[in-house]
Amino acid sequence: MAGQLVRRYPWVASSLVVLALVLGLLAGGEPTVARWVGSGWALLVGARIAVRMVRDLIAGHWGVDLLALTAIVATVVVGEYVASLVVVLMLTGGQALEDFAGHRARQELRALLERAPTRAHRLDPGGGVVDVDVADVRPGDLLLVRPAEVVPVDAELVGPETDFDESSLTGESLPVTRGVGDPVLSGVLNTEQAVTLRATAAAADSQYARIVAMVREAAESRAPVVRLADRYAVPFTLFAFLVAGAAFAYHRDPTVVAEVLVVATPCPLLIAAPVAFLGGMSRAARHGLIVKEAGTLERLAAVRTAAFDKTGTITVGRPALLAVRARPPWGSDELLRLAASAEQYSSHVLATTIQEAAVERGLALDSAQTAREEATHGVAARVGGHDVVVGKLRRVARSAPDAVEEPLEQGELAVYVAVDGRFAGTLVMSDPARPDARETMEELARLGITGTLMLSGDSTATAEHVADAVGIARVHAECLPADKVRLVQELPDRPVLMVGDGVNDAPVLAAADVGVAMGARGSTAASESADVVILTEDLRRTVTAVRVGRRTMTVALQSIWLGIALSVVLMGVAATGVIPAVVGALSQEVVDLLAILNALRALQDDRSDRVDVPGSAAERAEGAARAGGVLRPRLR
Template sequence: MAWIMTNARRYPLLTTTVLVGLLGIVLWAFGLGSEPVNLVRWLFSGFALFVAVLQAIQMVRDIMRGHWGLDILAVTAIVATVLVDEYVASIVIVLMLTGGEALEDYAAGRAKRELNALLEKSPQSAHRVLPGGGIEEVPVAEVKVGDTLLLRPAEIVPVDGELLDVGGVFDESSLTGESVPVERAVGDAVLSGAVNGQAAVQITATATAENSQYQRIVALVAAAGESKAPVVRLADRYAVPFTLFSLALAGVAWAVSGDPVRFAEVLVVATPCPLLIAAPVAFMGGMSRAARNGVIVKGGGVLETLSRARTVVFDKTGTLTHGTPSLTAVRPAPGFDADEVLALAASAEQYSSHVLAASIMRAAEERGLTLRPAKTAREVATHGVVADIDGRVVTIGKLAFVRDAAPDARATELVGGELSIAVAVDGRFAGSIVASDSVRGNAAATIAALRELGVRESMILTGDARATASHVAEELGITRVQAECLPQDKVITVRAVTERPVIMVGDGVNDAPVLAAADVGIAMGAKGATAASESADVVIMVDDISRAARAVQIGHDTVRIALQSIWIGIAFSVVLMLIAAFGVIPATVGAVLQEVVDLVTILNALRAIGRRRDAHWNVPSAP
């Protein structure tokens, strides 16, 4: 009963329509549905005209805003059935229109099930271990970095953390789309939103709730669910032609037969619910399917653009490669020692956010070298670092940047896939540090899959040296390369691409501007590049580049199903209109048949949700 009352208040016009219909049945049962006093006719006709006026007011407002929709058919059908005394058909049409909102909400809710599941599973509390050994339950927002938290069996991880116990098993399907639980060892990262296995474990919080992986995903999902993407335009393209055709056919049927009832009978089966509901439901289903596959799409319009993409642009480091380069050589210049160069470089790189900095510091520590603090340090974004280490000015970064401080700086010889960083000390070239960053195992298959999906052109945009980028491009079959780019160079290049729409795939903070500039920006968000994720239209929640191709595939499937649903609705309606034009389908029967058409098109649109697992997908996931 509570459910009925809640929905009655939620859909007042539908509730009123049902009550009017029930009252009409009661009046008819008491003999008040026939002449000379046909109260049922006056009740149904009056209420139908009232609803038609409400629809007409909204229709006029839409037309004044330049939006020609399908309400004209609905209003005309109601008025026509009233005028030809088909008042039962009138109330059925009104029921169909007022029930359309409820039907759309139900279908949209079904299509959004994966998105809603993410929102509903958002952790609300955590069990904090107290210094004395006790446990207190606190709101997740109160968890601080460094807190020790207890995870009970089957409990959702509240914030990002590190595992303190010897081992644990976690279900990360809500984050990655992979149904197989993963094992974690002591010291391994555990992401918020994962579900603990059957054993209680403890973790140390490494991020607050606001900065944890799952909460960022929830924020993205909420934004996606609230987006008012122009997906209905897909149906609106057919609105005016369909309306004109329907009115013309109804007019011809009236003129040929001489019976105005034919006009109403044709319009009854031309009511527009399939076009109004099918496309939004299909796109919401596509977004839900993407979420199930570890991809957050910020609006249905993004899926439509993905389906038409013709060019894909990749950042290199961390996108096509793993982004964790390992040191392969230190090549000191004459007068310098390898350990000296590495120690000074690692000390300066303490103040850098570059992906290579961690590798250099790790290599120095493995050699037992001591990292010394800097008196002053300054990072020049995308170029390098200048630091005062023990009274010596150390400049480290790109060759062109270091050459400004040390004109004798020179390039070092690299083999396939290697990259180098130059070092200068007190204005003298001190040497080069060489590292290698391996290409992702499924990168080539991803690019091949994109090519099969119609994304014919591919490009690498990177700040790395041309030799390194060209080697990666050749290995992966990428057609164009632009190396040694600054963030603004990337934006200019993407805007200049002629084969559009263009997709940009990146992972770092410095990719945020170009992700925003592309027609569709795809951020590899698993590593927590918040700025990139906020600028992007699509966020991949796992460290797996193949999900970029999967997002394009979902875009193709979603648009295909949306168009298919629209054409099914149009085809059935046209067939019914042609039959009704010969007077075969009474108006009341036609209204009921149109409800069947609505259900068929909506059920077809729900196919965009996809299967529980995309078993047909043939690009291997990241190992």
């Protein structure tokens, strides 16, 4: 263990050895040798700091290294070489202190990595169980998952019905019951009994693997330490030099200058911010939020405008087929069968609903001879000897000029179908609003984010109906992906937070200052483009993300100011000449420790983090009905 620490932190270990050697030489009556050894090591470390400082200046970064370098040189010049070594130990030990605090802050992030399954129990045709590497699992394999084991890949439950602990993915503390045929995400914990699952994805394509990849990226990201430190580095450095100059002018003693500069060594500026940001990322993970990089927390804290996609974000995103309105000579089942056959070649959320509705009616789907999807407009395919076009009215009307608009109730929208160049009918669908959507808007307003808007590909009437139901005042409807990007870029009140879930949302999530993906069921493209991924279907986690960002920034700035304030007090006392340089250096170590401990407060939850909707499940369901009943799905 000691050997690992020495290899990892050679400068810290060397500084400790030199300090011990110097103290031993002093105790043995060799002050001259002790001075040469201590001063030589301090100047060597100072030269290393000087090289780093020059590199930063060339790169355009003004840091706080100048103050630390001056403190080392000043103490060596006036003969306070023991104080020089304490300063050197403090500077070289700063990385070790940051790592120690960072290890505490990363615990929740590392928990996901440590729980990543590596083996799976595969059932062979003869009924036996074979342990295989999780990378060897293929879709369709039957897997046995025993109690207290983690589900290795995305799968569906074959049986029996049981409870799963999904807290590590979603933050949901209560077990979730899954029935036969229900999807089960990789990474959840089987709690009660052995179950059989059928793999639906390989390990590399499963939800947990994507989460682990995002967590690795998050854990490796660096907080905006340089930016935060640089904001205070110049005035803090100038103030320290001013105090040191005033002390010298009054005492005419260079020793007092060294004593002032020693207590002004700026370790709190360098250490407190990264510890606070790591704590904030860890806290977000506890709430089912993966923050991909620490700088996102700073932008979250400053968010002034929140934009939302509609389907799958404001609404549930699980559209239901209400009616099939066929035109002669087509019957409703035949129309649905042709439409579903064509939609097999579309990635749109409505395509899945149409296919599921056809399967539920026992309709056999045909393969297509040719198929082509036009993003956001529809799909055209050659199915069973027929040319079938499914999608928006404008697209279908190009193939079937006799297509007419379907009269709809508010909150509904039709998917139009043309067969062999003639209008064949419509598929009417609806999509319920999330029960937590209105609550989310109210919470954002209480946080001062009153600029909320909806960007939707749906018709104006449908989008406005949904927005009114959940309390969003500004609506931009009938948007293509490029329109959403342009609208977000043109928003005046920044930073802008954008929440979405679909493939169409990936460009605007990347364009926003903070992109938030509803990742529990959203597309991989959206999750990869976003800065924050919500691992549950709870839209209120958007509010939690903003709160975590604000608290993290508050704690980071408080820690920096705490270190600055204590350093200023110590500088004032040192300027009187009553604090020996060694005592001042040790006092600064105490300041560093206090700043780190305060920064670790970013790990703690506030009472305001609990944004659960009050009342029973029945009351929440009733609230959802009042919030808009059935609502129309995404752009088509």
